[in-house]
Amino acid sequence: MKEEILKHLRNSQGKDAAHSSVYDWRVALSLALRDRMVDHWFRSTRETYESGAKRVYYLSMEFLIGRLVEDTAANLGLVQEAKTALAELGQDYEAIVLNEPDAALGNGGLGRLAACFMDSLASLGIPAYGYGIRYEHGLFKQDFVDGSQVETAETWLSQRNAWEFARPEVQFRIGFGGHVEHHEGKAHWHPWETVLATAYDTPVIGWKGSWGNTLRLWSAKPEAKFDLKSFNRGDYLAAGRSEALARTISRVLYPDDTTDAGKELRLKQEYFFTAASIMDLLRRFLSDHDNIRELPNAVAIQLNDTHPAIAGPELVRLMVDEHDVPMAEAIGLARQCLGYTNHTLLPEALERWHIGLLGRVLPRHLEIIRAIEDDQQAKHPGSPRILEQDHVRMGELAFIMAHKVNGVSALHTDLVKETVFADLNRIHPKRIVNETNGITPRRWLHTCNAPLSELVTQEIGEGWVGDLEQLKALNQKSGDRTFLDAFSAAKRQNKEQLADWIAQSCDIQIDPAAMFDIQIKRIHEYKRQLMNILETIALWNEMHDAPNAEWTPRVKIFGGKAAPGYHVAKQIIHLINDVARVINNDRVTKDLLKVVYPPNYNVTMAERLIPAADLSEQISTAGKEASGTGNMKFALNGALTIGTLDGANVEIREHVGSENFFLFGLTAQEVVERRHVHGFSRAAIEASPRLTRVLGQIFEGVFSPSDPSRYHGLIGTLYDHDYFLVTCDFDSYFDTQRRVDEVYRNPQNWAAMALRNTANMGWFSSDRTIKGYARDIWQVNASEKVRLELTG
Numbered sequence: 001m002k003e004e005i006l007k008h009l010r011n012s013q014g015k016d017a018a019h020s021s022v023y024d025w026r027v028a029l030s031l032a033l034r035d036r037m038v039d040h041w042f043r044s045t046r047e048t049y050e051s052g053a054k055r056v057y058y059l060s061m062e063f064l065i066g067r068l069v070e071d072t073a074a075n076l077g078l079v080q081e082a083k084t085a086l087a088e089l090g091q092d093y094e095a096i097v098l099n100e101p102d103a104a105l106g107n108g109g110l111g112r113l114a115a116c117f118m119d120s121l122a123s124l125g126i127p128a129y130g131y132g133i134r135y136e137h138g139l140f141k142q143d144f145v146d147g148s149q150v151e152t153a154e155t156w157l158s159q160r161n162a163w164e165f166a167r168p169e170v171q172f173r174i175g176f177g178g179h180v181e182h183h184e185g186k187a188h189w190h191p192w193e194t195v196l197a198t199a200y201d202t203p204v205i206g207w208k209g210s211w212g213n214t215l216r217l218w219s220a221k222p223e224a225k226f227d228l229k230s231f232n233r234g235d236y237l238a239a240g241r242s243e244a245l246a247r248t249i250s251r252v253l254y255p256d257d258t259t260d261a262g263k264e265l266r267l268k269q270e271y272f273f274t275a276a277s278i279m280d281l282l283r284r285f286l287s288d289h290d291n292i293r294e295l296p297n298a299v300a301i302q303l304n305d306t307h308p309a310i311a312g313p314e315l316v317r318l319m320v321d322e323h324d325v326p327m328a329e330a331i332g333l334a335r336q337c338l339g340y341t342n343h344t345l346l347p348e349a350l351e352r353w354h355i356g357l358l359g360r361v362l363p364r365h366l367e368i369i370r371a372i373e374d375d376q377q378a379k380h381p382g383s384p385r386i387l388e389q390d391h392v393r394m395g396e397l398a399f400i401m402a403h404k405v406n407g408v409s410a411l412h413t414d415l416v417k418e419t420v421f422a423d424l425n426r427i428h429p430k431r432i433v434n435e436t437n438g439i440t441p442r443r444w445l446h447t448c449n450a451p452l453s454e455l456v457t458q459e460i461g462e463g464w465v466g467d468l469e470q471l472k473a474l475n476q477k478s479g480d481r482t483f484l485d486a487f488s489a490a491k492r493q494n495k496e497q498l499a500d501w502i503a504q505s506c507d508i509q510i511d512p513a514a515m516f517d518i519q520i521k522r523i524h525e526y527k528r529q530l531m532n533i534l535e536t537i538a539l540w541n542e543m544h545d546a547p548n549a550e551w552t553p554r555v556k557i558f559g560g561k562a563a564p565g566y567h568v569a570k571q572i573i574h575l576i577n578d579v580a581r582v583i584n585n586d587r588v589t590k591d592l593l594k595v596v597y598p599p600n601y602n603v604t605m606a607e608r609l610i611p612a613a614d615l616s617e618q619i620s621t622a623g624k625e626a627s628g629t630g631n632m633k634f635a636l637n638g639a640l641t642i643g644t645l646d647g648a649n650v651e652i653r654e655h656v657g658s659e660n661f662f663l664f665g666l667t668a669q670e671v672v673e674r675r676h677v678h679g680f681s682r683a684a685i686e687a688s689p690r691l692t693r694v695l696g697q698i699f700e701g702v703f704s705p706s707d708p709s710r711y712h713g714l715i716g717t718l719y720d721h722d723y724f725l726v727t728c729d730f731d732s733y734f735d736t737q738r739r740v741d742e743v744y745r746n747p748q749n750w751a752a753m754a755l756r757n758t759a760n761m762g763w764f765s766s767d768r769t770i771k772g773y774a775r776d777i778w779q780v781n782a783s784e785k786v787r788l789e790l791t792g
C-alpha cells in the first residue's frame, strides 16, 4: 500500500513526498484504493457477460454519495493497511479522510437512498448500473449570515475526482426540439439542437470486495466544434456560446426535490440523462442479442421517482422508429422492463409538464405519449389520463408504463393506493407493491460509528455487517449490566467527539452528559422543525421560571438546508438561529439547555451527528413523510425515537417494540379529519396556555428584538392556515418530551431501551430492501456465491 500511494503521488499527482499537500496525499490514497477495486470490478463484469445474467439499471436524477475513502477502504478490508502505510509515510489518515469533498449530487433522502442501494446491489452481487448526471455543482453550500441562510455554489469538481474513469469514447447524441416527419408509416425526428452525453464511471465495490458494479454519470458536451470563425473575428463570447449552452445541462443540481420545477432546463436534464442511459443499455444489450423482443429478459430498469419517467416513451421511440417494432407491442415490451418508485404524495412534487413545452422540446415523445394514452384508453376505457387539460402528468405516465409501482414504506404504499393512484390501482390491482426503504449498514454503522461497531463485533462477530439481522443476538444482552455499560460508554465517546467538534466549529460548549436531541433533514413545513423549536422555547420558559426543579439537561441540535426559493423554510431557519442566540446567552439556564445549528448539513455531518444522538426527532405530520431513512440510521445507532405514526416510523416501532419508542400525535386519518374542523388551530392554541405564551413571545419580538415583526407572518399562519397541524400536536409532543426527560434520568433503563433499538433494526438494512426489489420487481437473483460469502 505504501509503495502504491507513493507511486500515485509521483506518477499521478506529479509530486514528491516532501512537497505534497494533504490534498495530494488524499488523491494518491484514493487512486491506490481505486487500483484495488479494478480486479473485483472486471471479474464481476466478466461473470455477468458469461452467464448472460439479467442486469438492473437504476435511473436516478440524484446520488447523494458523500465521501468515499473510508467506505471504500472498509469494503475492501484495507483500513488498517491504509492507516499503517500512511503512518509510516508520516501522514495522518484522519486528516486525509477529512480532506475529501462530500459528493452531494442529491438533495436528501431520495438521493441518499440511491447511494445506499448502489452499496447493497454490489454487496449482494446483483449485476447493476446506476445512471445519473455528473453535476458540475452539487447541492449548494449553506452559510448563516445573521441567522439567515445564504447559498453559495458547491465546487466538488474543482478538485480531481480520483474515483471516476472518464469514458470519452462512450458518447450519445441527445436531441431536443425540431420537428417530426411522417413518411410511409415511419416517423423521423429531426432535432433542432443536439448535445453529447459522455460517460464517467465510478466503480462501486460491495462489502468484502464481493462484487463490483458501475455508477455511470453523464456529462453534457457540445456537439458543434468550437466556433473558430467567431473567435478569429474577435467575438469571443459568440465563440463559446454553443459550448456554454450545451454544458448548462449538467451544470447544476436543482436544489429541491419536492417541487415540480416547471423549467425547460429541468426537462432537458431529465431527458438528457434518461435518453443516454436507455441508449447505452440498448447498445449493451444488442452487443450480444439480436432480437429486441428479448429485452425484458435481460434488463430491469428502475425509475427513481418520475424524474426519469420519459424512459418509457424513449424506449418505445427507439423500438418503433429504429427497430421497426409495432407501437402496441413496443409499449408492452417497454412496460415489462420498467419499474417505478413513488417517493412522495406531496402534490407540489408530482411532476407535470405543460404540453406546449413538452411538445416543443420533445415533439416525437409527445406523439408517443399520445399513443400510450390511446393504448391505455382502448384497453381500459375511463382510465385516468396522462394528458389532462394542457398538462402531461408524469406520475400517470410512469405508472402506466411500469409493470410494478412501489411505495417506500407500508403506510406510504397504502396511501399511494388510496389517494394519488386510487383509480389506476383499481384498474391494475396487482401493480402497486411495497418496498420499505433501508440503509446500508456499512456506512451507517460500521464506518460512521467505530466505538459501537467494535463493541458489537467483539460480542457477536463481524457477520452483522453483511447480514444485519444478526444484530438480534444483542437482545440477550439487554439485562447484562457490563454490556450495557460498554454500550453507554460507546455512545458517550461519540458524544464527546461531537461536543469537541461543536466547540471548534460553532464555538458553543455543550455537556456530553446532557441529552443530545437531534433533528437533521431538509427544512420543510411538513417535517415540523417549527414544532420542535416551539417546544424548545416552551421548555426554556419553564426551566427559566424554575431553574432548580428537576430538569434533564438537553442539547437541541438542528441540521438541514432550505430550498433557496422556499421562503417559509428560510424563516424557520432564521427563527431557530434567533432562538439559539437568546437561549445560549441565558445565564439562568446555561447548564440546562443549549440550541445548536451547525451550517451546511451534509452526509459527512450526518455521520458525525447520528452516532452521538440520544434522541431522534421524527415528528412529521402523519401521512406526509413517505418513509424517512434518517429515522432508521438513528435507531440503528442506538438513539430512541420521538415520533409520529408516519412513514417508516410505523415499522420501526413495530420492530424495536412500542415500549422503546416515544409515540405522540395525530394519525394520518385523524390529520385528514381535523382539517375539516372549522377553526381547529385557534382552538388548539387557546386550549394550550403553554403554546399561547410561546407564540406571544415570538410575536412580540423576544427573539428578534431588532426586528420585532419578523415572524408575524409565520405565527399568523399557525393561527389561520396550520396545514401541518403544528398547533394540534404541540401539547402531545411537549408532554411526550417530558416523559423522555424522565426516562433519560434512569441511565440503565435508557441504555437497555437504546440497545433494543440497535438489536432490532436489522430488518432496515438496504440489503433487505434490494432483495425485495430483486424478487418482486426485477426478477433477478443475487449471486449465490456472494450470499454465502456475506452471511459467513
Ligand code: GL4
Pocket (backbone or CB within 6 Å): 108, 109, 110, 111, 113, 257, 258, 343, 344, 349, 408, 437, 625, 626, 627, 628, 629, 647
Ligand atoms: C423522499 C421522501 O420525502 C422520504 O420520506 C423518503 O425516505 C425518500 C426516499 O424514499 O424520498 N421523497 C422525496 S421527493 N424526497 C425524499 O427524500
